[in-house]
Amino acid sequence: MRIKAALLGGLLLSTSIVTAETVFVTLEKDNAIAVVDPIAGKLLKTVNVGQRPRGIALSKDQQTLYVATSDDDAVIEVDANTFQVKGKLPSGEDPETFAINSQGTRMYVSNEDDNQVTVIDLITKQAIQQVAVGVEPEGIAVSPDGKWIVSASETTNMVHWIDGVSHEIKANTLVDPRPRALSFTADGQQLWVTSEIDGTLMVIDVASKEIVQRVHFSVPGLGQEKIQPVGVVIDDKRQWAYVALGPANRVAVVNAQSFEVEKYLLVGARVWNLAFSPAQERLYTTNGISHDISIIDLEKHKVTKSIAVGRYPWGVAVKP
Amino acid sequence: MRIFHYWFALWGIVFRELLRFVKQKERFLSALVRPLIWLFVFAAGFRAALGIAIIPPYETYILYEVYITPGLIGMIQLFNGMQSSLSMVYDREMGSMRILLVSPLPRWFLLVSKLLAGVFVSVLQVYVFLGIAWFYEIQAPMEGYLWLLPALLLTGLMLGALGLLLSSFIKQLENFAGVMNFVIFPMFFMSTALYPLWKLQESSEWLYMLAEYNPFSQAVEFLRFALYGQFNQMAFFYTVAAFALFLVFAIIGYNPSKGMMQRKGQ
Numbered sequence: 337m338r339i340k341a342a343l344l345g346g347l348l349l350s351t352s353i354v355t356a357e358t359v360f361v362t363l364e365k366d367n368a369i370a371v372v373d374p375i376a377g378k379l380l381k382t383v384n385v386g387q388r389p390r391g392i393a394l395s396k397d398q399q400t401l402y403v404a405t406s407d408d409d410a411v412i413e414v415d416a417n418t419f420q421v422k423g424k425l426p427s428g429e430d431p432e433t434f435a436i437n438s439q440g441t442r443m444y445v446s447n448e449d450d451n452q453v454t455v456i457d458l459i460t461k462q463a464i465q466q467v468a469v470g471v472e473p474e475g476i477a478v479s480p481d482g483k484w485i486v487s488a489s490e491t492t493n494m495v496h497w498i499d500g501v502s503h504e505i506k507a508n509t510l511v512d513p514r515p516r517a518l519s520f521t522a523d524g525q526q527l528w529v530t531s532e533i534d535g536t537l538m539v540i541d542v543a544s545k546e547i548v549q550r551v552h553f554s555v556p557g558l559g560q561e562k563i564q565p566v567g568v569v570i571d572d573k574r575q576w577a578y579v580a581l582g583p584a585n586r587v588a589v590v591n592a593q594s595f596e597v598e599k600y601l602l603v604g605a606r607v608w609n610l611a612f613s614p615a616q617e618r619l620y621t622t623n624g625i626s627h628d629i630s631i632i633d634l635e636k637h638k639v640t641k642s643i644a645v646g647r648y649p650w651g652v653a654v655k656p
Numbered sequence: 657m658r659i660f661h662y663w664f665a666l667w668g669i670v671f672r673e674l675l676r677f678v679k680q681k682e683r684f685l686s687a688l689v690r691p692l693i694w695l696f697v698f699a700a701g702f703r704a705a706l707g708i709a710i711i712p713p714y715e716t717y718i719l720y721e722v723y724i725t726p727g728l729i730g731m732i733q734l735f736n737g738m739q740s741s742l743s744m745v746y747d748r749e750m751g752s753m754r755i756l757l758v759s760p761l762p763r764w765f766l767l768v769s770k771l772l773a774g775v776f777v778s779v780l781q782v783y784v785f786l787g788i789a790w791f792y793e794i795q796a797p798m799e800g801y802l803w804l805l806p807a808l809l810l811t812g813l814m815l816g817a818l819g820l821l822l823s824s825f826i827k828q829l830e831n832f833a834g835v836m837n838f839v840i841f842p843m844f845f846m847s848t849a850l851y852p853l854w855k856l857q858e859s860s861e862w863l864y865m866l867a868e869y870n871p872f873s874q875a876v877e878f879l880r881f882a883l884y885g886q887f888n889q890m891a892f893f894y895t896v897a898a899f900a901l902f903l904v905f906a907i908i909g910y911n912p913s914k915g916m917m918q919r920k921g922q
Binding site: 377557585602603604626630631639640641642 | 700710715716717718719
């Protein structure tokens with residue numbers, strides 16, 4: 337029994353109303369998505385979706401969930417309210433993850449085995465083009481203005497700059513080994529890329545396409561080999577960036593202005609991907625090996641709760 | 657006897673203990689240094705010792721320093737309780753105990769006052785320790801620090817009563833080393849102060865049982881939950897029962913006609 341719940345009830349009522357949101361998490365081994373109420377800290381339900389779901393995102397109107405079911409070679413469309421599968425998109429083979437443009441009209445899928453990016457028109461639901469990229473493409477992002485689609489090739493150690501209109505590669509940037517995830521800043525001026533093997537975070541200037549900053553991580557008491565950065569997100573004000581450090585079980589809090597690592601937050605084991613709450617007051621992490629997600633309070637930079645969701649949580653999306 | 661007399665006696669005893677505490681600066685320092693060494697040196701080496709388990713009252717993963725903190729609060733109170741018992745032996749040797757016990761106030765009241773005096777001192781030590789720990793990023797919710805206060809009073813009384821009971825057995829000051837070896841260390845190490853129960857169970861079922869029913873474990877768990885604004889019912893009742901038991905035996909122990917004092921010819 338929580339004594340504070342009884343005695344501080346009045347106080348809680350007077351605090352600001354917490355916005356309800358729903359968190360969707362793909363469970364790679366359970367072939368399902370977990371639906372979580374993060375405010376109540378509860379797993380609401382688990383819905384079977386297909387083989388090995390990984391990448392997940394919401395449509396612009398927030399009514400459809402797109403889920404990359406890698407072993408089914410498809411990106412499926414799931415109704416975000418009823419969780420019924422509505423359709424399948426022609427994603428190409430082994431889609432791991434994908435990115436959607438800000439208008440919600442185009443989807444860009446990484447086909448890891450075929451070394452290509454599939455472009456899908458979300459209006460007609462047709463694959464309109466395949467773009468050959470480097471070996472093992474994984475991380476993919478669209479610039480806020482839709483001008484660039486950037487794909488990271490894990491083995492080629494490059495990020496490829498694909499023109500948003502012609503879908504041709506216009507430039508390549510050589511990065512540290514095994515780039516995993518990438519993310520544009522909200523102003524579209526910078527691209528942040530993580531390198532799993534070197535344990536670094538690179539900040540690339542979009543105009544020059546050159547690395548302008550390199551951030552190194554070091555967690556006291558942990559061997560450097562455990563630091564394997566994966567997911568990265570930057571807040572809209574470009575004040576803070578958050579980097580999932582994989583088997584280091586930490587999320588690094590990076591000052592997005594000074595590029596200093598301010599803090600390491602302990603989360604579950606093998607933290608993969610990250611997603612903000614709609615107002616960016618919370619951050620959700622998927623912890624692959626400990627089978628849970630962690631919730632980080634971004635005002636205090638503290639981990640408030642970890643919730644068990646199912647086997648091998650991978651991707652995460654948040655519906656307002 | 658009027659309430660005023662009780663109050664006056666209580667104040668006198670508490671004030672004497674506080675005075676003793678303030679005058680003995682090295683005692684304050686050592687009371688603080690001991691848990692801080694455990695926190696900064698011992699716990700730092702075992703940061704990842706807890707692996708990937710979430711145990712109540714925690715709602716997410718914690719570093720070992722965070723886990724060990726309530727245990728170190730318990731340690732402060734355990735040592736303080738024993739220190740009080742040491743001072744009782746000293747008082748008895750010096751004769752000031754006789755002055756206290758010849759007071760017309762009931763013996764139980766005098767002994768509880770003595771206990772309370774010790775608890776106040778330990779509460780001061782605990783909050784200073786938590787203040788330092790705060791800057792070391794060991795931070796509990798703000799309301800937890802408030803809930804901790806009543807919990808500290810109860811656990812402090814229980815551990816103080818244990819000290820009081822022991823002091824009724826100890827004849828001379830020199831025997832205090834025995835208390836260290838046979839009471840403080842086993843109580844501290846066979847408890848949840850340093851390791852969670854599930855971790856102890858992994859190594860030995862016996863150790864797990866001993867730790868679970870160790871009153872010090874229950875006191876630590878009561879403090880741990882209180883620090884996070886939660887109430888551990890079982891730990892509460894266990895601590896209350898242990899306090900009552902220790903106190904009754906201590907009062908018997910300090911009864912010149914029945915207790916240990918007579919047997920030892922005091």
